[in-house]
Amino acid sequence: MKHRLCLVLQTFLTFCTVCLSQPKGSSAKPSVSDELVAYGFPAGLLPETVVDYDLQTNGNFNVYLQEVCAATLRKTYHVTYGSTISGHLEYGAISGLSGISVKAFFFNLAITGIYVSGNDLLFEVGFVSAKFPVTNFDESPICQSDFSMFSPGVTS
Numbered sequence: 001m002k003h004r005l006c007l008v009l010q011t012f013l014t015f016c017t018v019c020l021s022q023p024k025g026s027s028a029k030p031s032v033s034d035e036l037v038a039y040g041f042p043a044g045l046l047p048e049t050v051v052d053y054d055l056q057t058n059g060n061f062n063v064y065l066q067e068v069c070a071a072t073l074r075k076t077y078h079v080t081y082g083s084t085i086s087g088h089l090e091y092g093a094i095s096g097l098s099g100i101s102v103k104a105f106f107f108n109l110a111i112t113g114i115y116v117s118g119n120d121l122l123f124e125v126g127f128v129s130a131k132f133p134v135t136n137f138d139e140s141p142i143c144q145s146d147f148s149m150f151s152p153g154v155t156s
Contacts, residue, residue: 032063033140040092040116042137047071047081049143055089062086063099071141074132078103079111079141092116 032050033043049066062084069081085099094114101108102125113124120131 035089039089041094041114042121042134044137044140045114045121046085046140047143048140059089060086061089069141069143071143073141074136080108081141081143087113 030038032046032053035053035055036045037043046063047065047069049069051064051066053061053063055061063086065081065083065085068083071079071081073079080101080103082099085097087097087099088095092115095112097112097114098110100111102111102123103109104125109125111123111125113122115122115124116134117131119134121134121137123130123132
């Protein structure tokens with residue numbers, strides 16, 4: 001009986017400690033990477049400089065970066081992430097995307113959608129699209145401090 005009472009008391013105290021350690025009415029928001037994975041995307045689709053995001057129940061979202069970010073993907077594609085990225089998120093699909101551009105030839109072209117297609121990601125740039133393996137986005141792109149190779153196209 002004494003052992004059972006100690007076990008009940010210990011369980012109760014552990015429960016109280018957990019309850020008191022979290023502020024009332026708040027629950028930890030998942031990271032943007034966790035949200036991406038929950039919607040079928042790889043965790044490394046966005047740079048690590050994300051500071052916050054809003055995801056509405058209808059799928060509309062805004063992602064906020066510390067500042068404009070320029071990165072090179074696959075050692076070939078120069079991508080610029082604006083300080084705010086927005087669009088509509090559904091499982092396996094990001095549409096109405098704004099805030100990300102890729103440099104093609106001498107032009108910065110807006111990426112307007114990203115879709116999961118099997119083991120690939122399909123990036124839409126207007127009427128043109130390109131496929132890349134999902135594994136290319138296992139890790140977040142690294143923002144570069146040298147913007148000289150990127151021409152202005154995405155701003156805050």
